[in-house]
Amino acid sequence: xxxxPRALTLPSGRRVALSADGERPDExxxxxxRALFEDALDAFESGRVTLATTDGDPLDVxxxxxxxxxxxxxxxxxxxxxxxxxxDITCGNCGAELSASPCRDLEIAPFVDGELDDPDLDRTExxxxxxxxxxxxVGRVRQARTITLAPRTVGDAKRLFSWAISPxxxxxxxxxxxxxxxxxxxxxxxxxxxxxxxxxxxxxxRGFAEAWHAAHYPPRLAAYAPCEACGARATVDAPYDRELxxxxxxxxxxxxxxxFVSAEAxxxxxxEMADALVARLPEPARAVAVxxxxxxxxxxxxxxxxxxxxxxxxxxxxxxxxxxxxxFRAMWNEDGPYDWEDELRETIEHELDHHAxxxxxxxxxxxxxxxxxxxEEARAVGLRESARRARREAQGSARDFLRxxxxxxxxxxxxxxxxxxxxx
Numbered sequence: 521x522x523x524x525p526r527a528l529t530l531p532s533g534r535r536v537a538l539s540a541d542g543e544r545p546d547e548x549x550x551x552x553x554r555a556l557f558e559d560a561l562d563a564f565e566s567g568r569v570t571l572a573t574t575d576g577d578p579l580d581v582x583x584x585x586x587x588x589x590x591x592x593x594x595x596x597x598x599x600x601x602x603x604x605x606x607x608d609i610t611c612g613n614c615g616a617e618l619s620a621s622p623c624r625d626l627e628i629a630p631f632v633d634g635e636l637d638d639p640d641l642d643r644t645e646x647x648x649x650x651x652x653x654x655x656x657x658v659g660r661v662r663q664a665r666t667i668t669l670a671p672r673t674v675g676d677a678k679r680l681f682s683w684a685i686s687p688x689x690x691x692x693x694x695x696x697x698x699x700x701x702x703x704x705x706x707x708x709x710x711x712x713x714x715x716x717x718x719x720x721x722x723x724x725x726r727g728f729a730e731a732w733h734a735a736h737y738p739p740r741l742a743a744y745a746p747c748e749a750c751g752a753r754a755t756v757d758a759p760y761d762r763e764l765x766x767x768x769x770x771x772x773x774x775x776x777x778x779x780f781v782s783a784e785a786x787x788x789x790x791x792e793m794a795d796a797l798v799a800r801l802p803e804p805a806r807a808v809a810v811x812x813x814x815x816x817x818x819x820x821x822x823x824x825x826x827x828x829x830x831x832x833x834x835x836x837x838x839x840x841x842x843x844x845x846x847x848f849r850a851m852w853n854e855d856g857p858y859d860w861e862d863e864l865r866e867t868i869e870h871e872l873d874h875h876a877x878x879x880x881x882x883x884x885x886x887x888x889x890x891x892x893x894x895x896e897e898a899r900a901v902g903l904r905e906s907a908r909r910a911r912r913e914a915q916g917s918a919r920d921f922l923r924x925x926x927x928x929x930x931x932x933x934x935x936x937x938x939x940x941x942x943x944x
Contacts, residue, residue, distance in 0.1 A: 524599035527574070529634035530588035531642065531738050536579060537572040538592075540601045556684040556763065559602055560593045561674075569601060582675035586736040587644060589674045593759050594741055595631055597623035607760045609745060612850060613752035613825045614816040620745035622758035629905030630740065638899050641740040645731065647671045647700070654727030656704055656720050664705025664716075667728060669735050672700040680763055687766040690718045699732065722771035729764035737762065740900070746823060750816050753823030773854070780852040781860070786845050787812040793865050794841070797872055807838035808875050810868070817844035822893040825850070828867040830874035832883075839878070841871040 524540040540563075555561075563569040564581040571579040571592075581589065596602045606619045629635075636642045645651055650666035658664045672680075680698035683689065693710035696717070702708065704716050717728065737757070744753040757765075781789075794810040801808075817825040825847045833839040848860055870885070877883040898906040 524569075524596060524601055525628070525632045528592070528595060528631045529636055530584070530591050530631070531636060531644070531740075532585050532588050533636070534584075534588060535574050535634065537574060537576070538595075539570045539572075540596065540599065541568060554685070555678075556681040556761065557589075557593065558681070560589075560596065563596065563601060569596060582673065584674050586672050586674065586677060587738060590737055590741060590759065590762075591631060594623050594626055595628050597759060598626050598628050604759075607756060609754055609756060611747040611750065611752055611754060612854075613819065613846075614747060614750040616747055616749040618745050618747055618754060620743070620754070620756045622743040622745070622756040622760050625743040625745070626741070626758040627743075627901050627905070630900075630902040633902050633904045635902040635904065636738075636740070638740070641899060642738050644738050645669075645735040647735065648702075650703075651731045651735070653731045654724055656716060656724045656728065658705055658707050658716050664707065666703075666705060667701065667731060668703040669732065670700040670702050672698070672736070676700070677763075684763050684766075687764065690714070722767075723774060725764075725767040726771035726773070729767040732764055733762055733768075744823065751819045751823060752825055753819075776852060776857050778857055780849045783812075783814045783845050786848065786860075786864075787814075789861060790843050790864055790868070793861075794843075794868050797865075797868055801872065801876065805876060805879055808872070809837060809840045811840060811842050813842050813844050814846070817847045818842070820893060821890065822896060827863070828871045830871045830878075832875075832878045839875050841868065841875065843867060843871075 524538055526539070527535065527537050529535050561581065564571065571581055573579055581592075584592070593602065597604045602623075604621055604623050606621050609618050609620055610616070611618055647669050650668050652665060653667050655663040655665055656667075677698050677700075679694045683691070683695045683698070691714040693714055696710045696713045701713055701717075704713055707713060707716060717725070720728065741758050742755050743758045745756050746753050790812050791810065798806055798808060798810065817827075818829055819825050826842075826844055827847045828844065829842040831837070831840045831842075843864070848863065851863075852858065852860065874883055874885050877885050901909070
């Protein structure tokens with residue numbers, strides 16, 4: 521078992537002291553289904569894991585906000601104190617099957633170093649404010665498009681943890697209270713709220729689950745699973761098991777009402793645009809080739825599928841701009857319809873900017889992209905951890921240099937000693 525950190529900053533800003541003793545079980549005990557997160561709660565109740573304030577006063581896990589508890593679960597699982605089952609996912613770029621252990625791969629340095637102030641990664645949806653969701657039927661035809669949630673502690677949510685192991689059972693007022701659900705549209709009575717959610721469509725349950733999780737899990741609680749087949753990185757919830765995960769998994773997003781354009785129509789429009797844009801370049805630069813790729817897209821250094829790519833001139837070509845049809849189609853299928861022609865034009869223009877910059881002698885556009893990827897990585901890893909890794913990399917490079925060149929330095933030393941001896 522790897523050691524758990526001694527102190528953490530939690531999403532609420534609370535700083536806690538943490539102690540974990542003893543080995544975790546290799547797998548959850550067999551028998552009757554246990555309430556969700558019971559392994560984590562048992563670790564605290566048994567004394568295997570203890571929690572305290574920074575002043576040393578004992579801290580009961582039951583008083584923690586859910587976001588703080590889930591961050592603790594993730595860190596303890598990362599440290600090997602809690603068991604983690606691998607998660608099977610599909611690469612969205614090439615379709616390969618992946619196995620991920622998201623808590624194992626979670627970046628925990630921001631929690632250890634207290635760097636939880638990123639406006640995107642550390643943001644959760646507000647409580648006591650209507651949150652927009654997919655339509656939820658609250659009458660024969662009447663729909664609600666907002667929900668209102670109250671903050672919950674671990675103690676408040678115990679009833680939810682029990683219900684979550686059979687999430688297709690009807691809800692009751694107790695589960696509604698454990699969820700902190702105060703309103704669906706203008707519906708506020710607990711018994712009626714329970715019925716509204718019980719009777720909701722799978723799509724509506726998915727929308728509710730997304731909003732509820734966004735209030736209790738900061739986006740930082742996610743890890744990247746690299747695809748060995750294509751190099752893309754899939755983002756996976758860490759911890760993966762959440763209160764309403766079954767609602768998310770059982771109701772995949774609906775396909776857009778309009779299908780994306782065919783590969784042939786896309787290629788025709790792309791070449792039409794490319795011809796016009798290339799014609800604006802100075803004469804020597806117009807020899808660049810534009811290719812529309814219908815296969816698995818390449819990815820950038822950060823593992824994100826590319827919309828377009830550029831290969832500089834070589835002995836075999838005058839430079840090549842590639843446009844990846846599948847990335848455009850995936851954006852349409854995952855996020856809904858958008859102005860793909862505008863994105864296509866911008867992508868071709870951007871890759872031609874690479875071409876023009878390269879021909880001028882230096883591709884500053886590429887420098888900016890690489891800097892943006894490093895900045896994005898630093899946001900996830902944390903500034904202090906990024907600096908530590910840079911120092912380790914520099915030290916490793918120095919060791920590798922000395923290891924590979926020591927015979928030369930030995931000869932130099934021997935020659936220096938010989939020269940000193942003969943000049944006496």
